[in-house]
Amino acid sequence: xREGRLVVVGGSAAGMSAAARAKRRRPEWExxxxxxxxxxxxxxxxxxxxxxxxxxxxxxxxxxxxxxVRKERGIEALVRHEVVEVQPSxxxxxxxxxxxxxxRAFSYDKLVLAMGGAPKVPExxxxxxxxxxxxxxxxxxxxxxxxxxxxNPRRAVVVGGGYIGLEMADxxxxxxxxxxxxEQADQVLGMxxxxxxxxxxxxxxxxxxxxxxxxxxxxxEGDSEGRFCAVHLKDHVERYWADFALLAVGVQxxxxxxxxxxxxxxxxxxxxxxxxxxxxxxxxxxxxDCTEARHVVTGRPAYIPLGTTANKQGRVAGExxxxxxxxxxxxxxxxxxxxGDLEVARTGLSTKEAEEAGFQVVSKNIIAxxxxxxxxxxxxxxxxxxxxxxxxxxxxxQLVGREGVALRVNVFAAALSARMTVxxxxxxxxxxxxxxxPVWDPILIAANEALKLVR
Amino acid sequence: xREGRLVVVGGSAAGMSAAARAKRRRPEWExxxxxxxxxxxxxxxxxxxxxxxxxxxxxxxxxxxxxxVRKERGIEALVRHEVVEVQPSxxxxxxxxxxxxxxRAFSYDKLVLAMGGAPKVPExxxxxxxxxxxxxxxxxxxxxxxxxxxxNPRRAVVVGGGYIGLEMADxxxxxxxxxxxxEQADQVLGMxxxxxxxxxxxxxxxxxxxxxxxxxxxxxEGDSEGRFCAVHLKDHVERYWADFALLAVGVQxxxxxxxxxxxxxxxxxxxxxxxxxxxxxxxxxxxxDCTEARHVVTGRPAYIPLGTTANKQGRVAGExxxxxxxxxxxxxxxxxxxxGDLEVARTGLSTKEAEEAGFQVVSKNIIAxxxxxxxxxxxxxxxxxxxxxxxxxxxxxQLVGREGVALRVNVFAAALSARMTVxxxxxxxxxxxxxxxPVWDPILIAANEALKLVR
Numbered sequence: 046x047r048e049g050r051l052v053v054v055g056g057s058a059a060g061m062s063a064a065a066r067a068k069r070r071r072p073e074w075e076x077x078x079x080x081x082x083x084x085x086x087x088x089x090x091x092x093x094x095x096x097x098x099x100x101x102x103x104x105x106x107x108x109x110x111x112x113x114v115r116k117e118r119g120i121e122a123l124v125r126h127e128v129v130e131v132q133p134s135x136x137x138x139x140x141x142x143x144x145x146x147x148x149r150a151f152s153y154d155k156l157v158l159a160m161g162g163a164p165k166v167p168e169x170x171x172x173x174x175x176x177x178x179x180x181x182x183x184x185x186x187x188x189x190x191x192x193x194x195x196x197n198p199r200r201a202v203v204v205g206g207g208y209i210g211l212e213m214a215d216x217x218x219x220x221x222x223x224x225x226x227x228e229q230a231d232q233v234l235g236m237x238x239x240x241x242x243x244x245x246x247x248x249x250x251x252x253x254x255x256x257x258x259x260x261x262x263x264x265x266e267g268d269s270e271g272r273f274c275a276v277h278l279k280d281h282v283e284r285y286w287a288d289f290a291l292l293a294v295g296v297q298x299x300x301x302x303x304x305x306x307x308x309x310x311x312x313x314x315x316x317x318x319x320x321x322x323x324x325x326x327x328x329x330x331x332x333x334d335c336t337e338a339r340h341v342v343t344g345r346p347a348y349i350p351l352g353t354t355a356n357k358q359g360r361v362a363g364e365x366x367x368x369x370x371x372x373x374x375x376x377x378x379x380x381x382x383x384x385g386d387l388e389v390a391r392t393g394l395s396t397k398e399a400e401e402a403g404f405q406v407v408s409k410n411i412i413a414x415x416x417x418x419x420x421x422x423x424x425x426x427x428x429x430x431x432x433x434x435x436x437x438x439x440x441x442x443q444l445v446g447r448e449g450v451a452l453r454v455n456v457f458a459a460a461l462s463a464r465m466t467v468x469x470x471x472x473x474x475x476x477x478x479x480x481x482x483p484v485w486d487p488i489l490i491a492a493n494e495a496l497k498l499v500r
Numbered sequence: 501x502r503e504g505r506l507v508v509v510g511g512s513a514a515g516m517s518a519a520a521r522a523k524r525r526r527p528e529w530e531x532x533x534x535x536x537x538x539x540x541x542x543x544x545x546x547x548x549x550x551x552x553x554x555x556x557x558x559x560x561x562x563x564x565x566x567x568x569v570r571k572e573r574g575i576e577a578l579v580r581h582e583v584v585e586v587q588p589s590x591x592x593x594x595x596x597x598x599x600x601x602x603x604r605a606f607s608y609d610k611l612v613l614a615m616g617g618a619p620k621v622p623e624x625x626x627x628x629x630x631x632x633x634x635x636x637x638x639x640x641x642x643x644x645x646x647x648x649x650x651x652n653p654r655r656a657v658v659v660g661g662g663y664i665g666l667e668m669a670d671x672x673x674x675x676x677x678x679x680x681x682x683e684q685a686d687q688v689l690g691m692x693x694x695x696x697x698x699x700x701x702x703x704x705x706x707x708x709x710x711x712x713x714x715x716x717x718x719x720x721e722g723d724s725e726g727r728f729c730a731v732h733l734k735d736h737v738e739r740y741w742a743d744f745a746l747l748a749v750g751v752q753x754x755x756x757x758x759x760x761x762x763x764x765x766x767x768x769x770x771x772x773x774x775x776x777x778x779x780x781x782x783x784x785x786x787x788x789d790c791t792e793a794r795h796v797v798t799g800r801p802a803y804i805p806l807g808t809t810a811n812k813q814g815r816v817a818g819e820x821x822x823x824x825x826x827x828x829x830x831x832x833x834x835x836x837x838x839x840g841d842l843e844v845a846r847t848g849l850s851t852k853e854a855e856e857a858g859f860q861v862v863s864k865n866i867i868a869x870x871x872x873x874x875x876x877x878x879x880x881x882x883x884x885x886x887x888x889x890x891x892x893x894x895x896x897x898q899l900v901g902r903e904g905v906a907l908r909v910n911v912f913a914a915a916l917s918a919r920m921t922v923x924x925x926x927x928x929x930x931x932x933x934x935x936x937x938p939v940w941d942p943i944l945i946a947a948n949e950a951l952k953l954v955r
Contacts, residue, residue, distance in 0.1 A: 058939070091874055091934050105874040341929070352939050353932045374927040381931035390931050419546055419560040451936035452907035455928070455943070456914050462928050463918030472829040473910070473917050474796070476836035476845050477808045479546050481906035484513070484807050488910070 048073045049154035051366055052138050054128045054302070056080030057089070058352050059333025060159035061109065062359025063366065064120045067155075071367040077151055078114075078122040079140050084183050085109055085122050090352055092186040093209070096193070097216035103187050131156065131306035133326050155328050155366040158303055158316065159359060162296035162334035162350045167204065171265025176273040176289040180209065189291075198222060198288035202276050204262055206233035208382045210293035211245070214254050215384055217291075225255040225285050227262060227276060229294075234389065236380070238396050240410060241429055241443045245384055252385040257285070265290060296350050298335045313337045313348035320372040322362035330366050332358035339375040341462055342393050342440055343402045349378050378441075379458040381451040388450035392458040393441025396431055405434040409495040413487035415449040417479035424448055428491035430457075430467060437466040437499040442491070449482070456488050467492045467499060503528045504609035506821055507593050509583045509757070511535030512544070513807050514788025515614035516564065517814025518821065519575045522610075526822040532606060533569075533577040534595050539638050540564055540577050545807055547641040548664070551648070552671035558642050586611065586761035588781050610783050610821040613758055613771065614814060617751035617789035617805045622659065626720025631728040631744040635664065644746070653677060653743035657731050659717055661688035663837045665748035666700070669709050670839055672746075680710045680740050682717060682731060684749075689844065691835070693851050695865060696884055696898045700844055707840040712740070720745060751805050753790045768792045768803035775827040777817035785821050787813035794830040796917055797848050797895055798857045804833050833896075834913040836906040843905035847913040848896025851886055860889040864950040868942035870904040872934035879903055883946035885912075885922060892921040892954040897946070904937070911943050922947045922954060 051067050053060045056078045068076045078085065086109035094100045111122040123140070126149070130139040138151045164179045166172050176196075178189045192198070199222060203214045206228035214224045226233065226249070232242040233249070233256060249256050261279040268274045275284040298315035300308075309325040311317030315337040322330045333355035340347040354376050361373040379392040399406045408431045416423030426446035432439055442457035444450045460470050471492035477484050485493075506522050508515045511533045523531045533540065541564040549555045566577040578595070581604070585594040593606045619634045621627050631651075633644045647653070654677060658669045661683030669679045681688065681704070687697040688704070688711060704711050716734040723729045730739040753770035755763075764780040766772030770792040777785045788810035795802040809831050819826040834847040854861045863886045871878030881901035887894055897912035899905045915925050926947035932939050940948075 088872065088874065088934070088939070090932070090939070091872060094875060094934055099876055100874050351932070353930065356939055357927060374924065375929070377929035379929045379931045381933045381936055383933060383935050388936070392929070392931070417543065417546060419543065419555050420549060421554055449907060451931055451933065452904060453910070455908070455930045455941070456910045458929050458931070459911050459914035459918070459920075459925075462924065463914070463920060465914075465918060469829065469917065470914075472812060474830070474832035474834045474847070474913050475808065475910045476834045476847070476906055476913070477545070477806070478836045478838060478906065479543070479549055480838050481836055481843070484543070484545070484811055486910070 049367070050075040050077065050152065051155045051157065052151050052153035053078045053157045053159060054138065055159035055161055055333070056085030056122055056124065057159065057161050057333065058355035059161070059359035060157065061086040062356045063157040063159060063332055063363035065118060066360045066363030067367045068118055068120050070364060070369055072119065074367055076120045078120060079126040079128050079138065079151070080122060080124045081127040081143070082182050082184065083124050085111060085114070085124060087183045089182065092180050093212035093216040095186055096190060096213065097219040103183060106183060128302060131302060133306055133329060136328065156330065157362045157366055158308065158324070158329065158331040158335060159333045160299040160302060160335045163299050164292065165295045165297050167262055167292060167294055169262055169264055171267060171273070172292065174265055174267040174273040175271050177265055177292065178289060179292045180213065192289065193220065196288065200287040201225070202227060202285050202287040202290045203293060204276070204290060205293035205295065206256065207235065207293060207295060208380065211384050212382060213291055213293060215252070218252055218254055225257060225287065227257050227260045227278065227285065229259070229261055231259045236378070236395060237389070237391055237443055238408070238429060241427065241445055244427060244445045245387065245389055248385045248387045296334065298348065298350070300335055303331065303335065311337045311346050313346050315348045317346070321365045322358055322373055323365070330362040332362040338373065341375040341377045347376060347378070349376050351380065374462070377458045377461045379454060381454060386447050387445060388447065389445050390450050390454035391441070391443040392454050393439070393461045394431060395441060395443070399431055399440045404440055406440065407432050407434050407495060407498040409491060409498055411487065411491045411494050413490050414483055415446060415487070416481060417483050420479040426450065426487045428487045430491040430495040432467045432495045432499055434499060437468055437496060439465050439467050439470055453488055467495045471496055504822070505530040505532065505607065506610045506612065507606050507608035508533045508612045508614060509593065510614035510616055510788070511540030511577055511579065512614065512616050512788065513810035514616070514814035515612065516541040517811045518612040518614060518787055518818030520573060521815045521818030522822045523573055523575050525819060525824055527574065529822050531575045533575060534581040534583050534593070534606070535577060535579045536582040536598070537637050537639065538579050540566060540569070540579060542638045544637065547635050547638070548667035548671040550641055551645060551668065552674040558638060561638060583757060586757060588761055588784060591783065611785065612817045612821055613763065613779070613784065613786040613790060614788045615754040615757060615790045618754050619747065620750045620752050622717055622747065622749055624717055624719050626722060626728070627747065629720055629722040629728040630726050632720055632747065633744060634747045635668065647744065648675065651743065655742040656680070657682060657740050657742040657745045658748060659731070659745060660748035660750065661711065662690065662748060662750060663835065666839050667837060668746055668748060670707070673707055673709055680712060680742065682712050682715045682733065682740065684716055686714045691833070691850060692844070692846055692898055693863070693884060696882065696900055699882060699900045700839055700842065703840045703842045751789065753803065753805070755790055758786065758790065766792045766801050768801050770803045772801065776820045777813055777828055778820070785817040787817040793828065796830040796832045802831060802833070804831050806835065829917070832913045832916045834909060836909060841902050842900055843903065844900050845905050845909035846896070846898040847909050848894065848916045849886060850896060850898070854886055854895045859895055861895065862887050862889050862950060862953040864946060864953055866942065866946045866949050868945050869938055870901060870942070871936060872938050875934040881905065881942045883942045885946040885950040887922045887950045887954055889954060892923055892951060894920050894922050894925055908943055922950045926951055
């Protein structure tokens with residue numbers, strides 16, 4: 046006996062989390078997921094490791110199939126169904142079945158919008174050439190892998206030096222492909238401070254990944270058969286020849302559907318939501334890469350599309366949609382990326398972000414070892430702490446090193462959630478044993494050094 | 501031109517931290533450290549790794565020498581000087597120079613007591629036999645290593661299954677020595693919940709380290725030449741034969757000197773101190789393993805002697821002794837130990853400790869992977885979260901696994917410092933990338949599962 050019907054638009058992290066949570070909480074509800082692509086619930090973050098060969102088969106990245114969610118969870122997940130219209134006044138969703146090209150109408154009691162984000166496409170000629178790739182979804186990854194195996198390319202150009210660009214550049218390099226990364230800004234990983242990003246650039250150089258910075262791409266050139274062959278940069282005489290190009294210039298929220306049905310868009314360009322993940326329309330929730338989130342440091346809306354956040358927001362939306370009560374507490378901008386042998390992580394605000402948010406900033410950069418000095422196998426670890434002058438409030442942290450980075454950044458993330466000062470961070474009772482850290486963990490050293498600058 | 505004289509009793513972690521901080525803050529002060537042993541500032545925590553052979557030379561464990569601290573920091577560190585009396589009314593310390601057997605008097609303006617802790621000695625016959633070892637200090641470690649190299653022993657009995665007992669047992673095993681651990685309680689690592697300790701016991705079994713639990717030692721037996729040869733346990737017919745024994749039944753604060761000069765001892769048996777590390781006597785501070793500390797969860801005094809805490813308390817004492825202002829924010833009981841291939845960590849209160857402190861406790865034990873499921877090389881990780889029923893306040897956490905344990909426990913430690921609830925912990929914005937964690941970090945999974953039990 047159905048009590049209500051939840052319709053979810055989008056079958057990725059946020060959508061499937063919402064559906065699963067709703068169904069678990071209220072099994073008597075009917076839950077329908079409408080997904081445009083051929084897959085639900087796959088790990089997009091795993092694509093670079095599939096390309097590199099560390100993950101052997103694409104289906105290893107598929108967490109759930111429509112069959113499984115139907116059978117095991119009682120969720121109806123319809124793939125190849127593109128939602129083309131939402132009629133909030135009639136509580137109706139119109140989807141196009143891409144197999145049959147027929148329109149189907151789904152009525153809903155509650156609706157969760159989880160359309161995700163879409164890779165930005167540079168507005169230059171040539172982006173539609175053959176062998177110009179992007180990695181939006183699993184199909185893109187499979188297509189790229191097939192291309193690599195079939196054509197055995199020797200040279201790649203990666204456009205964009207963000208997380209995905211560098212992960213993909215690294216994956217290509219592991220396959221023996223020569224890589225040039227073309228980055229518009231004057232550093233890779235724009236979410237890092239320049240001095241920290243410089244450490245990543247050193248590692249890229251060590252891996253023989255060429256980086257061209259301050260590079261504005263003006264054109265992708267094709268050969269006579271319409272296949273990509275070179276990138277043209279503004280003010281560069283030289284063309285950058287390669288066998289293929291990967292575009293990874295960032296992600297933007299997919300909001301056309303939401304906008305067209307009257308859902309309010311926030312200052313970041315993504316869907317504006319309450320802490321309960323409600324949109325401005327009754328009975329309509331949103332979650333994941335199409336929405337914005339409150340930043341725990343600034344308290345203001347931010348657009349930081351990441352799978353972890355999508356999962357959490359999806360759960361909150363699903364819970365609330367069927368009558369529960371949960372709030373999403375916001376994002377800290379925590380992220381980690383592996384580049385060559387380096388772990389690179391950040392959380393909170395960068396120096397630039399903190400200044401733009403109106404903080405008076407102090408920062409301190411330290412190098413300490415990942416293990417006790419006398420214990421074999423440790424590595425130097427760079428930790429940068431960003432704090433507010435005067436109050437000493439922790440604003441952000443960035444870490445780079447060969448081990449112990451990814452998990453250490455989480456301690457700073459916890460401290461940001463709790464609005465700790467660097468004085469408090471510097472006194473935390475962290476675990477110590479020689480194989481795992483020096484007696485003063487690099488976290489504590491960095492916080493205590495930053496403390497000296499605060500007053 | 502000296503403005504004052506700081507005398508520090510004890511040249512280990514707390515004492516040297518106090519001396520260094522005081523001198524740095526007020527270089528015009530004279531700072532004198534009186535240390536009974538022949539070394540200052542060595543890493544006692546590194547001894548098991550010296551015994552195992554992972555650290556080659558004992559001097560690698562020596563952080564500072566008296567010569568270096570004199571030259572580089574202007575601190576007078578006198579080794580082989582045992583303080584035998586403190587006269588607070590005259591602000592005088594009497595030390596016995598163990599080389600010359602002469603008494604020397606040192607006047608002070610401020611005094612820091614940092615005598616440390618002493619290994620407990622079981623009150624049974626035979627503890628003074630030859631080849632019965634303990635590891636209080638570097639000399640003990642050197643003596644034990646010399647014995648092992650000279651005598652090439654095949655079998656060891658370790659009395660005590662705490663951190664040090666297990667680290668040493670593991671070190672012996674790495675040297676090819678057969679080890680029996682004799683533990684009074686019905687589990688090893690009494691600071692863990694029994695179900696978590698059981699995982700450690702499985703690893704010990706896998707490493708072929710025998711553990712005899714609920715074992716009350718009644719006697720150490722010697723051969724005709726006064727050399728240890730066996731342990732006798734109550735209600736055990738069998739004797740436990742071995743070539744040598746190591747006693748590691750815990751540490752107690754060294755407080756005789758303090759008590760004799762009128763320094764107040766707290767409910768734990770260690771020196772009672774204010775957050776500024778002041779004792780009840782004017783101008784007298786205390787720090788390190790001879791003092792107690794406020795527990796951040798219970799708010800009550802606790803005795804958890806660890807090097808990390810000693811360093812922090814020492815800094816606070818040194819800062820305040822020369823006119824600064826710092827407070828020590830307390831301990832969370834965070835600790836990590838490596839046993840075989842396992843990392844074992846805990847923070848906050850165990851279930852038993854929480855119940856004894858008057859909390860109504862819920863707990864949840866989960867197993868999750870240390871990396872994304874499809875990413876090669878991950879391991880299962882056990883995370884136990886202990887929370888207060890009703891409020892959901894995080895009370896403690898315990899983790900066991902082959903990787904990613906030592907650093908993850910610190911996230912819980914941070915959350916304890918901030919008095920977070922499991923709901924807040926479960927929403928933290930933790931870093932995710934497939935090589936480092938699943939999209940839901942085990943921390944988040946455990947906290948969210950515990951949340952379900954809270955109400």
